[in-house]
Amino acid sequence: MLVDIIAGSRPDILRVASVLEAIQHEQRKGTRIGYRFIYTGKDIDINLDKDLFTQLEISRPNIYLDVTDDTENAQTASAITRYARVLKNNKPDVILLTGQTATVVGCAIAARRLHDIRIGIIHAGVRTGNMEYPAEINRIISDSIADFYFTASHIANDNLRSIGIADENIFLSGNTYIDIIQKTKKQYAAPELWDTLSLQQDNYAVLILNKPYNTGDSLHLKNLILTCLKQMKNTPIIMVVNTETEKALQKLSIQAHNLHIVKRLGFRQLGFLLQHAKAVLTDSTSIQEQCAVLMTPTLTLYPYCECQETIQAGTNRMAGDELFDIENSIAGLNKNRSKGNIPYLWDGKAAERIWEVLKRL
Numbered sequence: 001m002l003v004d005i006i007a008g009s010r011p012d013i014l015r016v017a018s019v020l021e022a023i024q025h026e027q028r029k030g031t032r033i034g035y036r037f038i039y040t041g042k043d044i045d046i047n048l049d050k051d052l053f054t055q056l057e058i059s060r061p062n063i064y065l066d067v068t069d070d071t072e073n074a075q076t077a078s079a080i081t082r083y084a085r086v087l088k089n090n091k092p093d094v095i096l097l098t099g100q101t102a103t104v105v106g107c108a109i110a111a112r113r114l115h116d117i118r119i120g121i122i123h124a125g126v127r128t129g130n131m132e133y134p135a136e137i138n139r140i141i142s143d144s145i146a147d148f149y150f151t152a153s154h155i156a157n158d159n160l161r162s163i164g165i166a167d168e169n170i171f172l173s174g175n176t177y178i179d180i181i182q183k184t185k186k187q188y189a190a191p192e193l194w195d196t197l198s199l200q201q202d203n204y205a206v207l208i209l210n211k212p213y214n215t216g217d218s219l220h221l222k223n224l225i226l227t228c229l230k231q232m233k234n235t236p237i238i239m240v241v242n243t244e245t246e247k248a249l250q251k252l253s254i255q256a257h258n259l260h261i262v263k264r265l266g267f268r269q270l271g272f273l274l275q276h277a278k279a280v281l282t283d284s285t286s287i288q289e290q291c292a293v294l295m296t297p298t299l300t301l302y303p304y305c306e307c308q309e310t311i312q313a314g315t316n317r318m319a320g321d322e323l324f325d326i327e328n329s330i331a332g333l334n335k336n337r338s339k340g341n342i343p344y345l346w347d348g349k350a351a352e353r354i355w356e357v358l359k360r361l
Contacts, residue, residue, distance in 0.1 A: 079106025099142025
């Protein structure tokens with residue numbers, strides 16, 4: 001059996017990493033299975049995270065589609081064309097993807113047109129209800145043309161049933177991203193700033209804002225940060241930024257005694273900060289999921305939540321545009337923290353379950 005595993009972004013790589021590892025494990029056992037790890041962008045896109053592959057113990061992609069278009073429509077069209085060329089040379093039996101980026105959707109469409117390739121969606125059935133959110137449309141398209149669906153929650157199962165997906169094609173397997181968290185959290189290491197800033201457990205907050213909704217509007221971003229600083233004036237705030245967020249901040253010139261801006265940290269160093277924080281304020285879905293397992297109180301600074309199960313588990317609350325009383329919200333989340341609720345099947349074995357399904361199929 002030949003499996004194509006397709007990633008269109010860094011979050012995609014984190015979600016398919018444990019599946020790659022599971023297949024490699026089967027190969028070492030003598031199982032006759034081959035795979036191609038395909039990244040839809042360029043090699044240079046992920047060079048900033050070159051240590052990530054070593055830390056996750058997975059190989060780098062062996063095929064790059066080199067899609068560089070600016071718009072969602074152009075990205076989808078380019079991915080269809082480029083992946084179709086790959087399929088012309090050698091067709092897989094199965095492709096696995098997350099379906100959240102335009103390029104990955106393009107790959108799914110290219111495969112669907114050949115009819116004899118089975119398509120599986122990892123982390124299927126995620127919905128926010130916001131049709132203006134590009135990832136929402138991408139997931140709806142992917143879910144509509146797939147053959148089978150690996151989900152992270154009962155919520156996702158219900159979302160798929162609502163669009164007519166049969167139960168026999170839905171497999172509640174858990175969260176593959178959490179596989180990586182469960183595997184690596186014992187290897188978390190304090191970053192240099194831990195000693196430099198004299199940080200201690202539960203005496204600081206982490207702020208991470210990456211989505212264009214927050215970073216694309218200078219006034220909105222400024223108000224959001226100033227509100228956090230004002231409400232948590234006695235708490236050091238570690239703001240971890242990527243390249244785009246850093247550029248946006250340079251235009252604002254925000255300075256405060258309790259604000260410490262740091263560039264992207266390594267996977268293990270960021271995990272350490274999240275694990276020991278008093279609270280995490282973020283618009284990142286993967287950070288919300290990670291904190292749900294680390295039992296770190298999380299406030300979502302975004303109008304929508306892609307992982308409702310973290311809210312049900314009690315580790316996450318929606319803050320939206322207008323931040324309510326942050327300290328009281330954190331106190332409320334801490335009560336849930338003591339109960340130790342982690343979403344069902346977020347136990348580090350999602351990839352194993354996916355592989356068992358693939359063998360049956």
